[in-house]
Amino acid sequence: MTRKAILACMFAGVSLVATPAMAGEIYGGIYAHAVDTPFTLDTQESGTDIQAGYRLDPVGGPLRLQPYVFGSVNSDGGTDFIGAGISRKFSLGPVYVRPGVGLVVHNAPSTRVNPDTGYRTDLGSRVLFEPEIAVGTQIAPRLTVEASWVHISNARLFDSQQNPGIDMIGVRANLHL
Known part of the structure; x- marks a missing residue:
């Protein structure tokens, strides 16, 4: 999947579902x-990721799960990905915790070896698990901010020999429509 295709999917998906009626x-x-x-090996990638996504209103009665779609583009030509999953927001007074889990499809090389160590650093499969967790707070009636960790890896389920994974740590803003 090319970087342009990932960007197009990211923004088309967000714009199609992010309508006030929904x-x-x-x-x-x-x-x-x-x-x-501790969850990753050095993939020799670097840079900054820009992530964008859309979360539906909570579904599932008392479970209050929020399905989401999102995409991530790396500034240095590293791994880009698009995915979908579910998250759940747990209020803890003025802050909240939002764990989530999903699946992503990425464009990293299918084979890659670190020349210094000889370890394979490719991600082992095209489809990866995407656990994440965020801690956030409301800063305006419709706006929250979160510090979040996003991890992508195959959990050695798709390839028992290979699982370096990639972790991203950052901040995101959420606008309730």
């Missing part, structure tokens, strides 16, 4: 790409 919320943020955490 409500929900649009969101966007900026993230540090390929942050070194």
